[in-house]
Amino acid sequence: MNYSLSYIEKTIEKLPINVVENQLVGAKIMAGIIADIIKKKQAEGKMAVLGLATGSSPIKIYQELVRLHKEEGLSFKNVITFNLDEYYPMSPEDAQSYVYFMHKHLFNHIDILPENVNIPDGSLKIEDVSAFCNAYEDKIDEVGGIDIQVLGIGRSGHIGFNEPGSTVNSTTRLVKLDSITISDAIKDFGDEKLVPHRAITMGVGTILKAKKIVLAGWGKGKSAILKEMIEGPVSPDVPASFLQLHKDVSVYLDAPATTEFTRTKAPWLVGVVEWTPKMVKRAVIWLSQKLDKPILKLTDDDYKKSGLRDLLVEYGGAYDLNIKIFSQLRDTITGWPGGKPGAYEKTRPERPEPSIKRSIVFSPHPDDDVISMGGTLIRLADQGHDVHVAYQTSGNIAVFDDDALRFSQFVVDLLDNQKVDSPEIAKANAELREFLKNKQPGQIDTPYVKAVKGLIRVGEAAAGCRYSGVKEENVHFLNLPFYETGQVEKSPASDADVQIVVDLLRKIQPHQIFAAGDLQDPHGTHEVCLQIIFKAIRKMRAEGDKWLDDCYMWLYRGAWQEWDVEDIEMAVPISPGELHRKRKAIFKHQSQKDEPVFPGEDKREFWQRAEERNRTTAEIYDQLGLTEYEAIEAFVRYPFDDEESFLK
The missing domain is CATH 3.40.50.10320 (LmbE-like)
Incomplete structure (x- = not known):
């Protein structure tokens, strides 16, 4: 696909993006940027101050930083870190805490000094939170500010836990989590009732004070909100869009993360494209849906008014092009997913033989x-x-645990009903009941329960x-x-x-x-x-x-x-x-x-x-x-x- 990226950036995309081959490649690039800053500060005899994020997006970045430390001697002794956020309330010992996350994925594997690690404290009494947040801001300022801030983006558009409605000048504070964020966290907590509904987070203003910002966005699931961040207006409704105001932001995406972007959905609107068969098919379907007209009813004027004049030149008019794409779609339809015996038309998706597959x-x-x-x-x-x-x-x-309890008890009751004595099963069932009664959030099931x-x-x-x-x-x-x-x-x-x-x-x-x-x-x-x-x-x-x-x-x-x-x-x-x-x-x-x-x-x-x-x-x-x-x-x-x- 060929189109002018500079043209896109000036007219559609308001943040510079880098589309990488996959997450691993992007993570290595971003880890390399962080490593260069650390090394530069080391050479100057200064501390490097990193703003760090949690969640799935930065994990591979941290894995690469660990590799650089272990295999290439990158030292973190001159590094000070400030994490973006933490659930509230949350004990640092809990497996769902960001303290646990950061030590598991990074701090336990590098030579950073423990006193240089800063993470919001989710175990504070509520009356102490405000003073802590003010002190967190002061500490960032005292060390000269954040040299590079690592970000992901939530499906609500949050950066850190700055949910929709956050202001551009917001600072570190206690916030209420958006329902989308809570829903996404269920996978970590196992039950919505166990997900904290509040968090301590750096503010948008705190993030924008960083000297450099890098954001990782992976997967099709993030594409819609990334599009709003990059192509949409600056708005509190999408807090990540405030990054458009920063002078040094780099966004790293894999190809699936761009699926909702104009450059992917309709690149002919933003530059010159190479009209491959797949791109032609996409354009005709897009036009049909945009105008709410069946493909065979599209006219030359429809193509011209929608920026697709090139296709008419290529295919000699709407009539032949419409029939071509309509036929391609028609030929995908089959009531014989295993192939229709005796039907040897080359247009069918599956082969007719063997007739029994x-x-x-x-x-x-x-x-x-x-x-x-x-x-x-x-x-x-x-x-x-x-x-x-x-x-x-x-x-x-x-x-659900209750289903396991019900089925286990059923076996015991069945054996009793049939007057079959099985003390091993009865004992295992009793242990299951006791385990589930006292089971803690995130606790791994016993082998019998599994x-x-x-x-x-x-x-x-x-x-x-x-x-x-x-x-x-x-x-x-x-x-x-x-x-x-x-x-x-x-x-x-x-x-x-x-x-x-x-x-x-x-x-x-x-x-x-x-x-x-x-x-x-x-x-x-x-x-x-x-x-x-x-x-x-x-x-x-x-x-x-x-x-x-x-x-x-x-x-x-x-x-x-x-x-x-x-x-x-x-x-x-x-x-x-x-x-x-x-x-x-x-x-x-x-x-x-x-x-x-x-x-x-x-x-x-x-x-x-x-x-x-x-x-x-x-x-x-x-x-x-x-x-x-x-x-x-x-x-x-x-x-x-x-x-x-x-x-x-």
């Missing part, structure tokens, strides 16, 4: 299969394909598969080791995780692989599970597995987002009856019914989210001029031979 659906959690592609799963089984489902993780942390919760998910997943027509012997529970930490934060994926997937794929040798391409799962499990599959496929290709030559891989998306229409390569229509069957398959996951443990910002049940998303996709196809369907499930094909291009 071995299909494997990878499900990161024990309900993603039916939530995300339940209609297609049922269709594959109805059409006679040999359908397998592989649940990659146990999903045991997403079960086993009970995992078996609840296993039973529900098996029931969903039976209802969907999947054979009992075709249901696989992989229990990948990376997930089994008992807490939201998982271990890094290992060779053991990859080998489990390799072994299953080699055993089945499927003609179709379906996998979750939804990388906006707020806990990151979907992305880890997808990367494990990618690594497994690379390993098998490197080792010469020939069956992969006759295998297609289709990526679906989950409860958190859907593919953009221009990206969809297979659209499976779902009838009203099939949508009802999909809903009933989702209902088999009773522990996730009514209210899941980790609902995210969207409080609706997963079946409601799924149906709304499927209906919206169908409505978009209808609005573009295609056949009107009740619902559509969408897929993108993953090209084994062009992986690098796809991932870009």
Whole structure:
């Protein structure tokens, strides 16, 4: 894609942004900037003053700083740090505290002097908070101010905990947290009732006094608020937009974080673009939606008035261009996700042969299969394909404690009812009851509790598969080791995780692989599970597995987002009856019914989210001029031979 970045920056983007290959690359760049400041101050015999942030965005920055310390000798003895914020009330010993976070990810691994570490104190009495905040401001001033401030951005638009409504001259103070911020914190605390509703934070004015500011923004989930920060006006409604007033700000983003930006959504509005087939398709769909006109009704004047005159020159007018894009969209639609036997049209998404395919659906959690592609799963089984489902993780942390108690007690009561004496089970149940009675926020479940919760998910997943027509012997529970930490934060994926997937794929040798391409799962499990599959496929290709030559891989998306229409390569229509069957398959996951443990910002049940998303996709196809369907499930094909291009 070619367009003038300088033109964009002057007209659309009001902050300088740097789009990096991935988070790791961005983190290394930002850590390098911090390291250079530390070294420069060392050479001058001065202290370097760092403003530090918490949350997921800066973790890789801290990991790189630790590496620089351990492998390249970067010393932090001349460093003073001031953290942006802390929950209130919050004990420094709590696992959810930012004191704990900073020591875990940075301070425990470097040679910084303890007396040079400054973090707001969430354990203060309320009457002492104001004086502490004033002293925090004074201490920053006494050391000469902050040399570089590291920031992330919250989905509410906050920097630090400066929520919407914060003023440009605000200083360190006690604040009330926004509902979005509280919702996002549930994953760390386990229950909304346990999330503090207040925090101590540096003010916007304090942040803007820093000599240099770097902000990290990763992932599609942050794209909408980043767009407001960068393209929108300076406003208290988006406190991060106040950064536009600073003279030395650098914003580092990965490509998904720019998906809502004008440079990505409609780059032809801000500069000259290279009209690739995908860009042409995007532009025509954009125009159709912008004017609320079906594609085949778009005119030459429509293109000219919307800044798309170049396309008319390229394609000789609206008529031929409209037909071309309409045909591409029409050819994505198929009622035969396993291929239609005897249908050899090259435009169909799937091959007709073999007429009965071995299909494997990878499900990161024990309900993603039916939530995300339940209609297609049922269709594959109805059409006679040999359908397998592989649940990659146990999903045991997403079960309420009370459900574990209920199921454990059920076993004891059943044994008593049948007059079966099992003192071991009775003892384990008693220990479970005692543990859950005294369980502290964030405390890891015992092995027995985790086993009970995992078996609840296993039973529900098996029931969903039976209802969907999947054979009992075709249901696989992989229990990948990376997930089994008992807490939201998982271990890094290992060779053991990859080998489990390799072994299953080699055993089945499927003609179709379906996998979750939804990388906006707020806990990151979907992305880890997808990367494990990618690594497994690379390993098998490197080792010469020939069956992969006759295998297609289709990526679906989950409860958190859907593919953009221009990206969809297979659209499976779902009838009203099939949508009802999909809903009933989702209902088999009773522990996730009514209210899941980790609902995210969207409080609706997963079946409601799924149906709304499927209906919206169908409505978009209808609005573009295609056949009107009740619902559509969408897929993108993953090209084994062009992986690098796809991932870009």
